[in-house]
Amino acid sequence: MQNKVAVVTGGASGIGRAVAEKLVSLGCKVVIADFNSQSGNATATQIGANFIQADLSDAEQCRSLIAQAAQLHGSVDILINNAGFQHISPIEEFPVEQWNKLIGVMLTAPFLLIRYAWPMMKQKGWGRVINIASVHAMVASPFKAGYISAKHGVIGLTKTAALEGGEFGITVNAICPAYVRTPLVENQIADQARTRGIPEDQVVTDVMLKNAAIKKLIEPEEVADLVAFLASNQASSITGSSLTIDSGWTAQ
Template identity: 60%
Template sequence: MPAPSTPGSPRVAIVTGSSSGIGEAVVKQFCQEGLQVLAVDANPQGENVADAAGAVFYHADLTTSAACRGAVEEAIKRFGHVDILINNAGIQHVAPLETFPEAKWRQIIDLMLTAPFLLTQAAWPYMRQSSWGRIVNVASIHASVASPGKAAYVSAKHGLIGLTKTAALEGGELGITANAICPAYVRTPLVESQIADQARLNGMPEQEVIDNVMLKNAAIKRLIEPSEVAALVSYLASDKASAVTGASWNMDLGWTAQ
C-alpha cells in the first residue's frame, strides 16, 4: 500500500459529479485551497472544468463497481494517497410511482447510493492508514422529506444518510469522519432540468413550478448557489471539523423549520 500522507503535504480529494453545479464548485474551492483533486464525471466535458481549476480529470460511469474502484486507484496512482471523498454525483428522473421505469430506478440507486458505498469502501484503507479521512456525502433535503414523482431519488438520498451514519460510527476511532449535506434546490443544471419535468408532471407553467413547488416551503425565497454548498463542504473536509461526524447538515432555506 502507498505511504500515507505526511504533515505538510497537500491533501488529496476525490470529487464525483464534477463537471457542473455543486461538484464543479467544490473542485474549484479545493484547488484554490491547494488540495490535489481528482475530478470524476461521466461527462467528458468535465475535463475542461478540471483543467480550468487545476484538477486531474477521471472519466468514469460510476454505476459500475469497476469504475468506482478505478477512481480511487487513479487517485492513488496520481497522488499516492486519498484523504477526502466527496460523493456528489447524481441524476434525476421525475415520474409517478406507478409508471416509474425500473431501468431508471436501478440507474439512480446505483449512482447515488451504491457508488458512494463502493467509493467509501475503496478509499477507507488509505484513510485508515493515515489516521485521517473526510467523507462528505452530498444528499438533499429529500433525504428528510419526499416529493411526488421522485421515488428513486428520495430513496437513494434517504439511504445515503444511513450510509453516512454507519461510516461515522465505524470511522470514529480511526480518524475518519463522515457527514452529509442536505441542500434544498441549488442553482444547477440538474435542478434546471427538473423545472420542465415538474411542469409536465403538475400541468403548470415553469415559473409556477419555481414559485409554488420548489420554493413553496422555503422561508428564504431563492435558489441556493453552488458556491454556498462548496463552502460547507470545505469546512467539513477540514481539520476544523474534526469533532463533527454522523451529522446531516440541512441547508434548506428554512424548508424543514415548519
C-alpha cells in the first residue's frame, strides 16, 4: 500500500485514529477528516497525516473533502467511512432533527463520499472502500433507532457498491464491530444508565457485554488491523462482505 492515498473520516480519535495510524505505518498518504478541528489537527500532526475539517452532514463539504484530498495527493485510492455518533432515547422521544443528522452523517455521507471518489478509483482500476458499520448493522438494541437504521443501510450500500465496482478493481466491504473501547462508547455509558435506569457500572457488564462470548471491550487496533488487510492486495477477492469483530455476539 506504499503511497496509496487514504481518506479516513472520523479520524481524530477512536477507531478512526487507530485506522489512520495503521495506514500511515504501511506507507499510505493519509487524510483525516473530522468535525473537531482541534483534535483532528493534533492527531494528524502526531501520526504524520493531513487533516481536513468537515461537517459530513453537509453534502457540499463531502464533495469538497474528496476534492481537497485529491488536490493534496493526486487521487483517492482508499476510503474509510468511519465517522458517526449516537443518540440514545426511546422512539417516542427521539428528536426528528437527531434522526436526520444521524442518517445524514452515517448513511448519506458514505454514499456521497463513495460517489465522489469512485471516478478516480475507476480510472486507476483499483480502489478500496471500507465502511465501519457495527454489530448493530446486523442486530438491533432498544433506544438507538437512528443509529441502527443508518448502520443497516450501510450494509445495503456496501453490497450495491461492491457489485458495481467489481469490474473496475474496486472492492467494497463493511466491518461490524461490537463495543470498541473509544470515546464514543465511553460517552454512551451515562446515557445508557439514565435511559435504562441502572447504575453506570452495570452498563458494560449487563448491556455492552451481555451477548458477547468474550467478555471484554474490543480495542481500536483490532479493527485497524482488519481494515489494513481489506485494503491490501491480498484481499482483492473479498467484496460485498460484512465482517464481524463482535466477540461472538452474532453467533447466537
